[in-house]
Amino acid sequence: MRNNFLKFTFWKVVGVIIIVAGLVSTYIRFTKGLGATTNLSDAFPWGIWIGFDMLCGVGLAAGGFTLCAVTHIFNIEKFKPLTRPAILTAFLGYVLAICGLMFDLGRPWDIWHAIIMWNPHSVMFEVAWCVMLYTTVLFLEFSPIILERFKLAKLLKIMKLVAIPIMMLGILLSTLHQSSLGSLYLIIPEKMHPLWYSPLLPVYFYLSAISAGFAMVIFESYLSARAFNHGLKINLLSTCGLISFIFILVNFVLKIVYLIVSGKLQYLMVPSSTTYLFYLEILLGTIVPSFFLSSKKFRENKKYLYFSSLFIIAGFLLNRMNVSVTALAAMTTATYFPSVYEISVTLMLCTAGMWAFKFLSANFPVFEEEEKSDLVIVPNSKPLTLSELK
Amino acid sequence: MIKQKGMLYDVTLCIGCGSCYNACKEQNKLPETNKDFLKDHLSDKTYTVVEQYGDHYSRKNCMHCQEPACVSVCPVGAFTKTSLGPVLYDANKCIGCRYCMQACPHKVPRYEWSNLNPRVRKCILCYDRLKKGLPTACSEACPTGATMFGDLDDLRIEAKKRLKENPNTYYQRIYGLEEAGGSNVLVISPVPFEQLGFVSNLPKQALPKLTAQAMEKIPGVVGVGAAFLTGMYWLTKRKNEVAKEEKHNKTGSVNNEK
Numbered sequence: 001m002r003n004n005f006l007k008f009t010f011w012k013v014v015g016v017i018i019i020v021a022g023l024v025s026t027y028i029r030f031t032k033g034l035g036a037t038t039n040l041s042d043a044f045p046w047g048i049w050i051g052f053d054m055l056c057g058v059g060l061a062a063g064g065f066t067l068c069a070v071t072h073i074f075n076i077e078k079f080k081p082l083t084r085p086a087i088l089t090a091f092l093g094y095v096l097a098i099c100g101l102m103f104d105l106g107r108p109w110d111i112w113h114a115i116i117m118w119n120p121h122s123v124m125f126e127v128a129w130c131v132m133l134y135t136t137v138l139f140l141e142f143s144p145i146i147l148e149r150f151k152l153a154k155l156l157k158i159m160k161l162v163a164i165p166i167m168m169l170g171i172l173l174s175t176l177h178q179s180s181l182g183s184l185y186l187i188i189p190e191k192m193h194p195l196w197y198s199p200l201l202p203v204y205f206y207l208s209a210i211s212a213g214f215a216m217v218i219f220e221s222y223l224s225a226r227a228f229n230h231g232l233k234i235n236l237l238s239t240c241g242l243i244s245f246i247f248i249l250v251n252f253v254l255k256i257v258y259l260i261v262s263g264k265l266q267y268l269m270v271p272s273s274t275t276y277l278f279y280l281e282i283l284l285g286t287i288v289p290s291f292f293l294s295s296k297k298f299r300e301n302k303k304y305l306y307f308s309s310l311f312i313i314a315g316f317l318l319n320r321m322n323v324s325v326t327a328l329a330a331m332t333t334a335t336y337f338p339s340v341y342e343i344s345v346t347l348m349l350c351t352a353g354m355w356a357f358k359f360l361s362a363n364f365p366v367f368e369e370e371e372k373s374d375l376v377i378v379p380n381s382k383p384l385t386l387s388e389l390k
Numbered sequence: 391m392i393k394q395k396g397m398l399y400d401v402t403l404c405i406g407c408g409s410c411y412n413a414c415k416e417q418n419k420l421p422e423t424n425k426d427f428l429k430d431h432l433s434d435k436t437y438t439v440v441e442q443y444g445d446h447y448s449r450k451n452c453m454h455c456q457e458p459a460c461v462s463v464c465p466v467g468a469f470t471k472t473s474l475g476p477v478l479y480d481a482n483k484c485i486g487c488r489y490c491m492q493a494c495p496h497k498v499p500r501y502e503w504s505n506l507n508p509r510v511r512k513c514i515l516c517y518d519r520l521k522k523g524l525p526t527a528c529s530e531a532c533p534t535g536a537t538m539f540g541d542l543d544d545l546r547i548e549a550k551k552r553l554k555e556n557p558n559t560y561y562q563r564i565y566g567l568e569e570a571g572g573s574n575v576l577v578i579s580p581v582p583f584e585q586l587g588f589v590s591n592l593p594k595q596a597l598p599k600l601t602a603q604a605m606e607k608i609p610g611v612v613g614v615g616a617a618f619l620t621g622m623y624w625l626t627k628r629k630n631e632v633a634k635e636e637k638h639n640k641t642g643s644v645n646n647e648k
Contacts, residue, residue, distance in 0.1 A: 035503030042433070042500045045488035073619050075626035106486020106501070106508040113485050117466040123601055124465035124489050126608070168619045172612055183604045187459055187493045190591045202604055 015351050022348020025341040029103055037341040043334030046104075048342050051324030053100025053349060055181055056317050057093045058131070059205070062213030064090020064138060065174035066243075068167045079236055084145060084366050085224065086217050091138040092356050094131065096349045103345050123183045130177030137170040149364045179206040185323060194264050195278045196327040200254060207251035208285075208316055214244035215289075215312035222306040224361060238299045244312060245293035252286045274330040277322055285315015394475040395520055396542035396574035397529055398549055399449050401586065402559055403536035406440055406447035413531035414438045414451075417516060434502045437513040438528060441587055446579070448586035449537065451528075452477060452498045452513040453566055453573035455596075460490035460499060462598035468510075475542060475574040476515035484510060495570040495592050515574070542574055549576050571596025 029037045040047050063086035071079045102108040114128040140159070147156040182205030189197055198204065218237050225232040259265050268275060289308040298304040329335060338346075361367060408427040414437055415422070424430035428442050438451035458477050461469040468483035469490060479490075479499075490510055491499045502508040516526040524530075529539035538545065546567065553560045565577040569592045577583065584590035 031506075033504055033506050034501075034508065040503070042491065042503075043497065045491040045501065069619070073623045073626070075623070075630050077630070104487075106488065107484060108486070110485045113466045113483055117468075117483050119462075119464055119467035121462045121598065121602070121605070122465045122467075122489070123605065124463060124487060126605070128465050164623065168616065168623070171619060172615050175611060175615060176608060180604075183601060184489070186600045186604055187463060187597050188495075189593060189597075189600065190495060190589065199600070199603070 015355065018344070018347045018351045021344045022351075025344045025348070026103070028341060029345065034106060037339060039336055039339045039342065041334060041336070043332055044328070044336040046324060047336060048321075048325070048338045048346055049100050049104035051321055052317070052346055053104075054097050055320040055324055057097035057100065057349075058181060059178065059209040059212055059316060059320060060216050060313065061090035061093030061097075062174065062178060062209035063217045064093075064141070064213070065171050066210055066213050067217065068141065069171050072164060072167045073171065079239075081233060081367070082217055082221065082236055082240070085220055085361065086213075087138060087141045088145075088357060088360060088366055089216060089220055091135070091142050092353045094135045094138060096353045098131065098135065099349055100346070123180050123186070127177050127180045127184070130173045130180065134170060134173040134177065137166055137173065140166050141170060145364050145366060175206065178209040179203065181205050182323075188328075191328055191331050192323075193267075193274055193327040193330040195259070195267050195275070196323050198255070198258050198262075200258055201323075203254065204251055207247050207254070208319060211244040211247035211251065212312060212316035214240040214247075215309040215316070218244075218305055218309035219313060220357070222302065222309070224367065227358070228362070228367065230367060232302055234300060234302055234305070237302070237305060238296075241293045241299050241305050241308060244309075245290060248286055248290060248312065252282070252290075272330075274326060277318070277326055281315055281318045281322055283315075284311050284318060289315070392473045394473070394542040394574060395515070396454070396475055396540065396545050396576065397515070397526060398538040398540070398545040398576045398578070400536050400538070400552065401446055401448060401577065401579035401581075403534045404440070404447040404449065405534055405536070406442060407533060408440055409531040409533055410438060410449060410528035410537055411436075411440055413527040414513070417519075417527035432498065432500055434500045434505075434509075434511040436500075437511065443586050446581060446586060448579075448588070449577075450498075450587070451575070452515070453496050453569075453575045454513075454515050455495075455570060456572040456574070457570075457596035457598050459493040459495055459570070459597045462601060463489045463493040465489065472517065474517070474520050476517040476520065478514050478517060479510055479512065481509040493597070495597055496573075496589060545576055549578050552578060568594045570594075571599075 025037065034040060038047060038049075067079060067083045067086040070076050071083045102111070105111060114125065115132075119125050141163075144156055144159050144163075147159065179202035182201035182203070185192060185197070185201055186199065217240050221232060221237055224230075259268070268278070288311045292298040292304050292308040298308075325336060406428065411427045411430070414420070418437060420435045420437070423433060423435050428440060430436055430439050432439055432450060438449060441448045441450065454475055454477050455471075458469065458471055460479075461471050461477060464484075465487060466483045466485055468480045470478050470480070472478060486508060488501060488510070491497075491501060498512050500511045502511060516524070516528075519526060525539035526537075529537045532538075538548070540548075546564070549564045549567075553562055553564065559580055561579050561582055563583070565579070565583045565588055566573040566575055569589075571594070577588065579586055582590070
């Protein structure tokens with residue numbers, strides 16, 4: 001890997017350009033202010049730094065807690081090879097979401113206020129605490145990988161002792177704030193388009209985060225298998241696809257039942273770009289992946305599985321952008337489209353995340369299994385080692 | 391007992407003179423933002439506006455809700471509802487998340503977008519004057535009594551009286567009596583309120599209740615969740631151990647467990 005570091009490839013050049021542009025935008029954001037760099041306004045106080053960086057970043061990181069639950073709580077140990085990359089993705093996702101928040105907050109230097117100035121009635125307060133605690137948990141969950149790398153056996157032993165309670169805490173915290181990101185919008189029933197507003201928003205957010213989290217596991221496994229040239233665990237990934245499909249279906253049924261019960265079906269017949277976006281979201285995130293993932297044949301084909309995961313992620317992203325931007329825009333005369341600065345900061349954060357993932361997985365035992373003594377039960381899952389990469 | 395203060399704004403009496411607008415600017419030491427006050431809009435430098443809708447004028451400023459969404463959503467408690475009625479904002483606590491702006495049903499809070507250390511800005515019902523027993527600057531300046539200051543209870547009675555005594559003059563609703571749980575600013579008008587630019591699709595219940603309904607489920611979710619996870623952990627671990635033992639017994643290679 002290290003020898004390749006200075007080799008220029010097309011994507012590396014693109015990445016460097018994105019990072020440089022992002023840094024310039026960062027400089028302008030913190031010297032000229034939010035007004036000069038964003039298209040936010042009094043009528044549209046939240047843009048893509050919240051809608052994309054926060055809502056999507058945290059949502060896509062859900063693979064971290066779901067795979068922890070699968071492997072360490074439900075003890076389905078054959079999924080262990082997928083857990084570490086998922087935890088790493090989650091950790092990076094949260095760190096980047098917090099970075100995005102630093103751009104969005106008007107007074108980011110005062111963010112510590114949330115620790116000592118409490119308002120337990122606020123959903124944002126709950127989200128802030130959960131994200132703080134869960135990012136710490138993710139760091140702890142990731143720490144054995146660092147400890148293994150530097151062979152710190154004593155610390156590793158301590159970590160193993162507290163691993164299960166920490167993981168349970170992580171699952172509970174994730175459950176709370178993944179859903180709470182949806183609860184943020186419960187207080188604006190009159191400002192959100194009826195197709196999206198629902199008292200079940202927290203439930204939708206939770207379920208869609210779980211399905212998107214599993215889709216991310218498929219997505220990154222496919223890509224890293226290609227990048228690092230190691231084998232793809234298609235049987236495990238197709239199970240991930242199946243779980244994702246089940247959660248998509250439950251979420252979809254809930255949404256439709258709610259639309260029927262609350263008498264909102266008529267909004268589906270209104271010809272407008274807002275309605276079409278709702279249909280597009282369902283098409284991308286529900287119908288297309290459901291078509292492929294419901295069939296065992298497609299599910300066990302790595303190409304179809306990969307494409308399904310892409311659709312799930314796209315549908316998820318569109319859903320979050322719809323909730324945070326278009327469903328609100330539909331109800332006011334105000335409009336919002338992100339500025340070049342907003343877009344370039346977001347792109348910079350995404351690129352930094354991908355590079356960090358690549359670097360860490362190449363230099364730390366991310367795609368390696370935990371100590372093999374844990375794995376005697378499943379002899380057919382062959383551990384991957386970094387020595388294969390080098 | 392402290393009586394809550396409030397304002398009653400009667401559209402039928404407003405002549406669109408802009409005295410309230412100017413008094414507010416002066417009271418809060420705000421710069422001029424528009425030569426024609428009727429064309430101005432709420433901003434970080436304008437806490438109240440007078441708008442023209444055909445023959446009618448319509449005043450806008452913070453409604454000072456009974457159960458304010460801004461107070462409920464602020465993660466650091468920068469907003470408070472005082473016992474006198476005004477909803478206040480403390481810039482020293484604010485982290486700038488702008489959830490107050492997102493959540494406000496009346497779309498009132500404004501942001502200092504061009505400030506590098508931005509604050510949220512809005513009408514505070516002249517809290518400093520109220521504490522001294524003075525009325526708000528705008529109501530004092532109003533030459534026709536269109537903006538009336540007083541005890542909230544009295545204002546409600548007065549508004550109902552006007553509607554009852556002149557049923558042909560007034561549209562029979564008091565804006566702010568029930569909207570989003572009610573507010574300390576009340577408006578009465580000859581025409582439906584949506585014609586005057588007021589948000590007309592507000593639920594009657596106080597909006598923070600919608601959040602509370604979700605938040606109060608948290609302890610249950612945590613309790614049931616923790617029990618479920620612990621149970622699942624114990625069960626599945628035991629299941630794996632049993633499976634392991636059985637396997638060992640079957641193959642005959644009985645190893646001693648550690």
